[in-house]
Amino acid sequence: MMKEGGSVLLVGVGGQGVVLASAIVAETALRAGWDVKQSEVHGMSQRGGVVSSHLRFGQRVYSPLVEIGQADAVVAMEWNEGLRAMPYLRRGAPLIINLQRVIPPGACRNRLSGESTYPALALEALADQVGDVRACDAGEIAREVGSAKALNAVLLGVLAPVMPFPEEAWLASLADHAPKGTSAANELAFLAGQALRYPDETHAQAARAALSPNGLHGQARPPRLEVIEAWCKGRACEICVRACPEWCLAIDGSAAVRVVRPEACTGCRLCELLCPDFAIEVHTA
């Protein structure tokens, strides 16, 4: 299929260098004599959003977009984004995935249970489903060759054997796009990625990476708030109302403080600790 051309999807989060990596692949294809189209969605990615770049090459390319189920490779710079991009893979095509996890604040919202919604680093299960998974800790490999920022070059090295482009074309466009003074480090990172063998080396890396915290699981213990109304000064004070991180408390026309969002209380005890009149008690199980 790669004789007539191919489709690659690159994904990651803002600041990881998805757009640069994609420009390097496009330029490599161009140097190798192919027609190329590339489309990325950036818009709001500067502020922590997803960045994805579709890349297609062939004798004559019409659409710049990779259709679902049609990617000849997906390159993911971040674990969760790699999982999200899975539907794009053509059956049997490789998922090249960095083991780095960028946990968005939105995944740490259930403060009561402390349970994170971020997906666990379950590499074996992923390999069972996808087949060809080429996972590595690209950040670690990049650090080993001396430039932590070259993680995208590592992943391009992993991609290279799958693509029908000569190595000279890769190295030339890599050098062309490397920021000043980093082209040697980028080349080393690329070669290190290219030399990785699957799955033995990468599974060992995944096991190591899985040790660091993520897939956070928690414990739910709903607390109970008790207001001793006689001791509360009401509107004159409002310290607890301002202190509660969950906006559980209010003094709206009432003489004493009221619990308006009991279900949101996490039992942090700030109200209890800060009340000058000992008018609130937090009971935890």
Next chain:
Amino acid sequence: MTAPGASSEVRASPGAVTPRPLLLSGNEAIARGAREAGVRVAAGYPGTPSTEILETLVRLDPGRQVYVEWSTNEKVGLDVALGAAIGGARALCAMKHVGLNVAADTFMTSAYTGVRAGLVVVSADDPGMHSSQNEQDNRVLVRFAGVPLLEPADSQEARDFTVHAFDLSERFDVPVVLRTTTRVSHARGIVAPGPLRVAPGLGFQRNPAKLVMLPGFARSRHRVMLERLEALEREAETSPLNRIEWGDRALGVVTSSIVYHYVRELVPGASVLRLGFSHPLPRALAREFAAGVERLIVVEELEPFLEEQLRALGLAVEGKAYFPRDGELGPEAIRRGFVRAGVIAEAGEKPLVSPPTVTRPPVLCPGCPHVAPYLALRQIGAVVSGDIGCYTLAAIEPLAAMDTTVAMGSSIGMAIGLARSGGATGPVVATIGDSTFLHAGLPALADAAYHRTRMTVLILDNGTTAMTGGQAHPAAGVTIRGDAAPTIDLPAVCRALGVEFVRVVDPYDLAQTQLALEQAAAFPGLSVIITNRPCVEAPVKVRDQPYTVLAEQCIACQYCMNLGCPSITWSAEWHEGRRKVQIDPVTCTGCTVCAQTCPTEAMVGLPGWSKPR
């Protein structure tokens, strides 16, 4: 000019050595085309997906032969460009789709006056709303105005059509709209460039009957416009931008813009009428095509713009019955439509299904100066009339401190209405960025001051137009070329408008900010508060000593997480069944705001840090 559709000419052969053509985005190609057509004046207001057009023009013009400006808003931008064209200089005005609403007053009547030198208006539409407040289809506005519409489908065409548009504009004495979509503006493709040049000026010519739109003059100009439309339709009939690609006669597809490319890949055998010059519609060409095929299907993004016009010709045409009228029309949706129409079979293999994952909505940056003011607004229970900019992200959890956002500059006028409605449940506060304030907030502030409306306006002055990537504006002290410019004294402007309560606060000082907002809300009239910290991302990256959490001191109240700072996440440690927090020292900018929320002073500057040079 290169023949339209020339992308097929730059056919590359794998393996062979080819001369290095340029790999350009659609926006870069438009700038390129404008320079090749000899543009002399370019204006516009930033807005995704159009912003890179003017930025590229500056890059392509180190010799400063073109006057380029970021205008105060799109209306001013179009006025500048129209004035330049009437003065005999080829001019370009670039904006996002909603920008054309702002410029519509000038736009509609410019179709009456005409232009003299070529005037190209670029409208970059955003089907799917990748970064917009609506997904209006500006083909409708263009038809309403009665001006010609060109729709490039890729970068090569973006360059070619721009060159063509200037020529067309001059020949027919009419502004020409070049409409892109996000996919055309931001997709990259190979472009065969031509030489850059500056067109000779044609000079100004006095002609009040043509240029002063008094009713008496305008009546005759309206007739000129209608006759011109007929001539333009004749031009469209034979324009190389419109073409029939005959294939299998069983199915004929009418399409335009980038959708053409998806259609070519999904139904490669079909006959296609491809409209690059899509308004006025070449009716004879459409009839010829319809007569040559057994079944006629229109595939177009958003409105049934072509479909309804073809139906009005009495043609049996299908379209929106199969293809959605909302959202981006990508390859998947077009495949589904063709399957529904019975044209192609369902794709064989089911795609892989992801395990449960998390979404990643955009968030305010670590250290963003917009954060603390919104935490304070939530604390005082304000009804917040929001506006458009980075700060709109304060509407989502955990800040969740914005109640309305509609259009650029609407915050202040809507706050007046909210205050006058008698229905507000708390103090009414309009929040507006500096760029947006100058864009369309000033007239509304004058209105609030004029009528002594009791409300507060919070101007979030971060010194830049951050949402679109950090462009300069009239109060930024710098131009699009990086030259020093006069600034605007915003507090003085507010006072001059008659606002009695004007205060400047440091948004990194949470207590000061909240106190000021409380006092402003208590003020029996119009009050204005202006924040004064720069955006941490543009024009310069602001990086100070990062903060860190003393884990033994953290009581896991997670108050700091109410800021939504992406540098703060849960750590692996627990306290009384709750997660302690940690700060990522790489992304933290050291704004100190989280430390101000911490009840146990567990957040401190990272020891041993020194400012990198």
